[in-house]
Amino acid sequence: MVLANYERLRPVWLLVGIVSVLAVAAVSLSLGPANISVGSIIYEIIDRLPLLKTNTELSEIHSNIVWEVRLPRVILGGLVGATLALSGATYQAVFRNPLADPYLLGAAAGAGLGATLGLVNRWGDGSGATDAVPLLAFGGALLAVAITYFMGLRGDSSRSPASLLLAGVAVASFLTAIQTFVLQQNADTIRQVYTWILGRLNTASWGEVWLLLPYAIGTSCVILLNRRILDVMRLGDAEAASLGIRPDRTRKIMVVAASLATAAAVAVSGLISFVGIIVPHTIRILFGSSNRIVLPLSMLFGASFMMTVDLVGRTVISPSEIPIGVITAFCGAPFFIFVLRSSRRSI
Amino acid sequence: MALLEAKNISVTLGEHRALGSISLSVQSGEWLTIIGPNGSGKSTFLNALASLQNYEGLVTVGGKSLSELTARNRAQLVSYVPQxxxxxxxxxxxxxxxxxxxxxxxxxxxxxxxxxxxxxxxxxxxxxxxxxxxxxxxxxxxxxxxxxxxxxxxxxTPVILLDEPTAALDLGHQQQALDLLEELRRERQLTIISTMHDLTLAGQYSDRLMLFDHGTVVADGNAEDVIKVELISGTYSARIRVIEVDGAQVVVPRTKEPE
Known part of the structure; x- marks a missing residue:
């Protein structure tokens, strides 16, 4: 007799995820102040692929809008969504805590402080990939997680994951206190800092895509390869160890990978909250709780979710934009509560 | 030759010496049950054998020292069900x-x-x-x-460690689980080291009992040698009688006598 009942990623789910990403991307590319049809965008993209030629009907201006404005923004949104959702799912797995999100170990507070210092000292204005602000945010996020990690492990020989979480809370409030103080002393930049903190994709360019892409690819490979090990970790450290896994080492590798990915995402898009929690949990409720399902689908649906949110943010009160962090919570929270209430599965 | 051998296993938890220099050897296919009151070091000893607890001393399975193996290779030799x-x-x-x-x-x-x-x-x-x-x-x-x-x-794995494997089971399921372990032991020469609170069941299913008290071995042998009124009532601070029924030692608690 062969075991028949187990949870696995079904190819059709992957397909649905990929189709959702492509569909939202197509709609996002065509909608905006300049009206460009989906069909002509598809021709335009095929035309730019090597070895293929079509009769692209786009004018030079429209072609520039697609290539220099909308496409980098759509791709960046997808990458940020995929990265934050995957990092959230990873933190939830290694800490066995459903409330864990990518900012758990202080990444948000560290990035916020780095960006605030950059903006109030006018080292940069927060736009462009070579600007000082994203680099400071990236450094701040990584530094905060590193401080949390060493504080959480020192003096606690049992190295319990809970002490790490508590250290994260302490480091985050400490850094937020400094950030608030700096901001209060420089009231003229409050608006700029606030805009950065709420998250945005409106300054997206190819430079930011290239900045995030290597981190997104590298860390997601590391995390996805460990998907089965992360299921073993759900049994707790003692049992994982008796099954031949080294839980401390696995947790360290996963935290480093997820934090690098989060820091890179935060650097290019600001603090976009909520994605790291609602996307993985929605996947768990709809498809299954195994990390072999949750991790890959979180990436795909995280990407399409973020692209949808950005589309809504830039079109509903066009020509002005709603900050993306506002919409993730405004649309995401009711949807998540609906999924939570209508599901028969427990979290 | 013994399959599992433990030499001078000591465990110190903080200032407290939880286990003091315990040695034993278990044959392939043997079922050893460790008994003893709460806090006598039974679970700590199983944790040490499962390499989940730092210990001094040496544990070998099939001649290989567990502390020198990788976690994965250890997990191919020893499996463990915590309490x-x-x-x-x-x-x-x-x-x-x-x-x-x-x-x-x-x-x-x-x-x-x-x-x-x-x-x-x-x-x-x-x-x-x-x-x-x-x-x-x-x-x-x-x-x-x-x-x-x-x-x-x-x-x-050739060795399985079970910490109170039947604590949550009713009488029928207790027997079913223990009978299955007994079958597998015969079929695959499975070596079982368990802890149990039910002394009567422990005596019926195991080849050998070890009585722990304050981290040391007080008695080691078959049910007849270990389940004795003097030994059990002393270490557990309990009033008991031991009755032999069909060759099995049955432990019966006695109520407090009026003074």
Whole structure:
């Protein structure tokens, strides 16, 4: 007799995820102040692929809008969504805590402080990939997680994951206190800092895509390869160890990978909250709780979710934009509560 | 030759010496049960054998020192069911048991057909086939405990360590689980080291009992040698009688006599 009942990623789910990403991307590319049809965008993209030629009907201006404005923004949104959702799912797995999100170990507070210092000292204005602000945010996020990690492990020989979480809370409030103080002393930049903190994709360019892409690819490979090990970790450290896994080492590798990915995402898009929690949990409720399902689908649906949110943010009160962090919570929270209430599965 | 050998195992927890220099050797296919009052060091000793607890001394299985093996190679020799396992409530029972195959699956790979076969067979042996597609959170205490046993058996190790394997089971399921262990012991020469609070069951199923008290071995032998009124009532501070029924030592608590 062969075991028949187990949870696995079904190819059709992957397909649905990929189709959702492509569909939202197509709609996002065509909608905006300049009206460009989906069909002509598809021709335009095929035309730019090597070895293929079509009769692209786009004018030079429209072609520039697609290539220099909308496409980098759509791709960046997808990458940020995929990265934050995957990092959230990873933190939830290694800490066995459903409330864990990518900012758990202080990444948000560290990035916020780095960006605030950059903006109030006018080292940069927060736009462009070579600007000082994203680099400071990236450094701040990584530094905060590193401080949390060493504080959480020192003096606690049992190295319990809970002490790490508590250290994260302490480091985050400490850094937020400094950030608030700096901001209060420089009231003229409050608006700029606030805009950065709420998250945005409106300054997206190819430079930011290239900045995030290597981190997104590298860390997601590391995390996805460990998907089965992360299921073993759900049994707790003692049992994982008796099954031949080294839980401390696995947790360290996963935290480093997820934090690098989060820091890179935060650097290019600001603090976009909520994605790291609602996307993985929605996947768990709809498809299954195994990390072999949750991790890959979180990436795909995280990407399409973020692209949808950005589309809504830039079109509903066009020509002005709603900050993306506002919409993730405004649309995401009711949807998540609906999924939570209508599901028969427990979290 | 002994399959598992422990030499001078000592464990210190903080300032407290939880185990003081315990040595034993267990033959292949032997069932050893450690008994003793709460806090006597039974679980600490099993944790040390499972390499989940730092210890001084040497544990070898088949001549190989466990502390010199990788975690994965150790997990191919020794499986372990803790007293209070963490149960992921939304995991399917089938997936839970399948995790027992972890030490036989390459680090970044996934299970193969053999693994599914082995798990399917163990589930049917424990009458758990029906439960495979249910979530762990929906199982009864007894079903959970059988799933935990199934997971350890799926590990296919020569040595299995069981901390209170029947604590959550009713009388019938206790016997079913212990009978199954007894069968597997005969079939695969499985070596079992368990702890148990029920002294009568411990005596009936094990070849050998070891009585622990304050981290040391007070008695070691078969049920007749160890389940004696003087030994048991002393170490457990309990009023008992031991009655022999059909060759088995039955421990009967006595009520307090009026003064």
């Amino acid at each position: 209070d396992p963490i149960v992921p409530l939304d995991m399917l029972a089938g997936d839970y048991v399948l995790l027992g195959r972890t030490p036989h699956i390459s680090a970044l790979g996934v299970e193969g057909k053999d693994d599914l076969n082995i798990v399917g067979e163990i589930l049917s042996r424990l009458d758990l086939e029906e439960l495979g597609s249910r979530s762990m959170g929906s199982l009864s205490g007894g079903e959970l405990q059988r799933c935990q046993l199934a997971r350890a058996l799926a590990q296919m």
